[in-house]
Amino acid sequence: MLECERRGRKSRGGKRVLPFAFKGVTSVDLNYLREFKELAQTLNYAKAASRLYITQSTLSKHINALERELGCRLLDRDRRKVELTEAGRRFAAASMTIIDTFDRMQEELGALEQQEPLRVDGVLYDNTLSSIFSVATMLLESAGLPPVDYSHKAEKDCLDLLMEDEIDIAFSSVSPQECEEAGFVTIPMTRTRFVGLMSKNHPLASRKFLTIDALRDTCLLKFADTYSINGWTIIEQRCKDRGFTPTSRTVLGRNQNNYVTTPVGENEVSILSSNIPQMRFLSEVAPVVALPFTDEDAFFPLYAIYKRDKEEKVRAVMDVYRQARDMVVHRED
Structure with a gap:
């Protein structure tokens, strides 16, 4: 027994x-x-x-x-x-x-x-990124890959959403160094040039181009919403790289759809992305001018960001995003 x-x-x-x-x-x-x-x-x-x-x-x-x-x-x-x-x-x-x-x-x-939709959040309404997302959607469908769920949660920072596994990929301007320290992978996606929006009565309005150094005596609009705070960090750092901290006026309660309609004072400049569609005809309907910057570093970078342990899960979609980016950026050039 x-x-x-x-x-x-x-x-x-x-x-x-x-x-x-x-x-x-x-x-x-x-x-x-x-x-x-x-x-x-x-x-x-x-x-x-x-x-x-x-x-x-x-x-x-x-x-x-x-x-x-x-x-x-x-x-x-x-x-x-x-x-x-x-x-x-x-x-x-x-x-x-x-x-x-x-x-x-x-x-x-x-x-x-792997069959579940990837969850994406962050800067979803950038004009170039929107084009990339549209092209990527068609490429994903033709490749038989699961669709992507774009759900913007404005109340939470996208890196917090990543860390808590509420999303799989974030699009943001957060610096690669900061992401690296947090254990994230960053993939460069787009670079959008600065444009300075100002009143036609502004002392710099008669120029054809702007430089960051020329903003020393100008007040800059600082949009304080969670959507644009990383953009302000970039603007501020570009100024500090030239030896000055910009004077600013905080604007509350704005969002990505109405930055261009925010009134600017006679000695104020609003630094925005050059790919905002309204920028092309704004000076025709409002007493403002939009001037491009000549500085090489006068741009907003956007990155695709994800956790290292999600690399395998996001690989196929990231490959499609890269393909879509190359198609869109090449067409814009």
Whole structure:
């Protein structure tokens, strides 16, 4: 009679039942089953421990813990050899089934996750990015890839959304250095040139071009919404690179759709993206002028940002975004 059978309970028919129903299922580590499976195949503690990258003493402790949990002996051990008991042979077969089922389910769940739409947030309404998203949507559909869910959550910072796994990819102007420190990957997507919007009565309005250095004595509009705060960080840094901190006036409650309609005072400049569609005809309907900047670094960069551990999940969509970006940027050039 098996030792574990002696410890088993009787069924209604009088037969003893092997106590393979764990006393506390959650207390058994699946890794212990993997370790037992390896030991059952090798019947050698040293070889099994080496393959598992653990010490023999650790392996022995884990096997002992399994035997205590099951209430039976799985192995006969002496100095010369290790053999499976009858219970050990049965449990080895059961362990292999459990492990194989778990691994197969992990693969299926991973494949299912790949079929779910990726969640994207951040600067979604940039004109160039909007074109990239439109082209990418068609490319994804033609490639048979899942669609992308663009859901802007204005109340939360997009990097916080990434960190909390509420989204998979963020588009933002946050510096690559800051993203690197937070454990994110950044992929450059677009560069949009600065345009200075000002009253026709502004002292700089008669110029054909602007430079950042020329803004030393000018007040800049600082949009304080979560959508544009990273853009202001870039503007401020460009000024500091030239040795001055810009004077600013904070404007509250704006959004990406009405930056161009925010009134500017006679000594104020609003630095905006050159790809805003309204910029082309704004001077025809309002007493303002829009001047381009000549500085090489006078641009807003936008990056695709994602967590390092999501690289495999986002790879296919990121490849499509790159393809769409090249098509759109080439057409704009």
